[in-house]
Amino acid sequence: MRQWMSTPRQQAMVLALTVLMAFVVGAFVSRWLTPFPSGLTAQTTPSAPMTVAPPREALRIAEALQEAFGWVAQKVEPSTVTILAPRPSAPVFRFRFPPTPGPDPFEEFFRRFFERGIPSPEERPQERRQPSQSELAPRGSGVIVSADGYILTNRHVIDGVDRIVVALWDNQRFEAKLVGADEFTDIAVLKIEPGNTRLVPATLGDSDKVRVGDWAIALGNPFGLRQTMTVGVVSAIGRSPKETGAGIGYTEFIQTDAAINQGNSGGPLCNIRGEVIGINTAILSPTGGSIGIGFAIPINTAKFVMEQLLKRGKVVRGWLGVELRDVEDVPDPAALGLKELRGVVVEEVIPNSPAEKAGLKPKDVILEYNGTPIRNIAHLQSLVGRTAPGTTVSLKILRDGKEMTVNAQIGELTEEALAAATRRESEWRGLLVGELTDQLRRQLNLPDDVRGVVVLAVRSGSPAARAGIRQGDVITVIANQEIHSVADFVRVTRNIRPTRSVPVTLRRESGMTMLVIPPEQ
Incomplete structure (x- = not known):
């Protein structure tokens, strides 16, 4: 009996033929199992993308x-101004950086983009140089409300400055x-003399008609832009x-997710009709920039304050004479007979x-003021404050x-009444403070x-003691x-x-x- 002895060359040929047959059979089976749909043929080059026409109505x-x-931009931009003032002589806080060899390539960018800038290498071990009084920096925004030059802005925008310059949308300065x-509302009124310049006053809307879901359009000059x-x-x-952390006592706020940043303060918040519904004031942010939580003072509040300042030179407010607490801060609202969280509690x-x-008595819950349901302390304060004394x-x-x-005849919030309230409230979380004489x-x-x-x-x-605060400390x-005073x-x-911490x-x-x-606790 003859036996076949395969050589290495024969083994290689058999292996190659086996692989070739497996490839052919596999291709045939794949084609048989997944045939091309009727009328279609295989493509050897990519097909052109389909063109989809957008829905006409959408x-x-x-x-x-x-x-x-x-x-809206064309209508409101000419009414939006930049508020400028001399740069502060020295910032309260300053970042210090280790010296680096050579010039910092980003130094000029940050000096132009941010008000305080980054200290140069020569300045880093020491304080920054004192800027000249003629050097102006943007502090915020404002909105023109009359053709003869009255402007609304925030008080904190111009607080502590001895010179104010207003730049119009075309960069004319006055x-x-x-x-x-x-x-108490963080509202300020400015006046410029426009001369022959034609000013474009904004149209002021009605903030009482604002609804959640309405369009909100913010204009201003964030970071000097x-x-x-x-x-x-x-x-x-x-x-x-309390919710905003703004520390302003006699107003509520409109919340918006329109981006508001440093420099937007004092500028207008508008509706889709180009009417000003609020004055941008504050943001809630762990980063210092917008995270979509911004707040504006309702324009009706701003108008009330402006009219008072123009008419009397001060704001005359109504006064009820109660210390209050929001219902949601009461440990057991049900003990007061409340079935839902509404109103404010008289303390x-x-x-x-x-x-x-x-x-009125302690533990009374004020539910409505002249037929208006009360949301919180700020809401009641705003309503009372805008009520004429004697009403x-x-x-x-x-x-x-x-x-x-019950019926109440509203009094006037006098300096004496405010001082009495200040004396009662100058202690907080174990701190007793006084004026820095x-x-x-x-x-x-x-x-x-x-x-x-x-x-x-x-x-x-x-709580103050646990935080490490000591007698003689000056809270700023x-x-x-x-904080500039006990009233603040x-x-x-x-x-x-x-x-809240x-x-x-x-x-x-x-x-x-x-x-x-x-x-x-």
């Missing part, structure tokens, strides 16, 4: 909306004077100062006040689980440019709001939620320090 609507946004400002417009919607209405009735004369109003209250109506300034060896309130006492075991900032201290702290900047013998006061 495109028409989108283009109409785009046209509306452009129209010296401005401060007509008046109101710390003139005539910037952003678009969003009204995210919420009736936001209280204290001021002696000889309109509230006492009307018969009789109706208050629907809840007492011992029963609703009733010249005598205290000398005793503490403080320079003249330091402004704040001095800590007179710290209660043992209090609370919750990102500058009261205005800011009265609107801080008890459950609060950053505080203070000055002591070792220099500037930032501490965090924990929530109340």
Whole structure:
């Protein structure tokens, strides 16, 4: 019997034939299992992409909306101004960087883009040089409200400056004077003399008609970028100062997701008709930039303040004479007879006040003011503040689980009434503060440019004590709001939620320090 002995060459030929047959059979089976659909053939080159025509109606609507946004920009931009002032002599805080060899390629960019800039290598070990008074920097925005040169802006935009310059949309510049400002709403009124320049006043809308979901268009000069417009919607209405952290006591806020950044303050927030519905004021942000949570003072509040300042030179407010707490901050609202969270709770009735004369008592819940349901403390304060002294109003209250109506004759919020409230409220989270007088300034060896309130006492075991605050410390900032007086201290702290941790900047013998006061127990 003869046996076949395969050689290496024969083995290679057999292997090659086996692979070839497997490839042919596999291709045939694949073609048989997945045949091409009828009428189609295999392509050896990629086919051209399909062209899809946009729906005509959808495109028409989108283009109409785009046209509306452009129209708003053309209408409102000429009414939006930049507020400029001399650069501050020295910032409170400054980043320090290790020296680097050679010039910093990004230094000029940051100096132009940001107000304070980044210190040059020569400056880093020391303080920055003092800028000249003639060097102007953008501080915020404003909106023209009359053809003869009246301008609305925020008080914090012009606070502490001795010269104000207004730049129009075409960069014409005018010296401005401060007509008046109101710390309780953060509204200020400026005046320029336009001469032969034709000003374009904005159309002021009605903020009481604003609804959640309405278009919201913000204009201003963020980071000095003139005539910037952003678009969003009204995210919420009736936001209280406690919710925003703005520390402003006599107004509510419109919340929007239209981008608002540093430099937008004082500029207009508009609706789709180009009407101003608010004055952009604050943002809520852990980064310092917009994260889609911005706040504007309702234009009706701004108009009220402006009219008062122009007519009287000050804001005359109505006064009820009660200390209040928001219902949501009450530990057990059901104990008050409340079935839903609405209204504000009376904690204290001021002696000889309109509230006492009307018969209001502690633990009463104020549900309505002249027929308007009350959302929070700021809402009631705004309504009372805009009521002319001497006006009789109706208050629907809840007492011992029963609703009733009482009438109150609104008084005037005088300096004496405000001072009395200030004295009662100058203690907060275990801190008792007082005015930084010249005598205290000398005793503490403080320079003249330091402004704040001095800590007179710290209660043992209090949140302030746990934070490390000491007697003699000078508090300059609370919750990102500058503190220049006890009135500022009261205005800011009265609107801080008890459950919130609060950053505080203070000055002591070792220099500037930032501490965090924990929530109340």
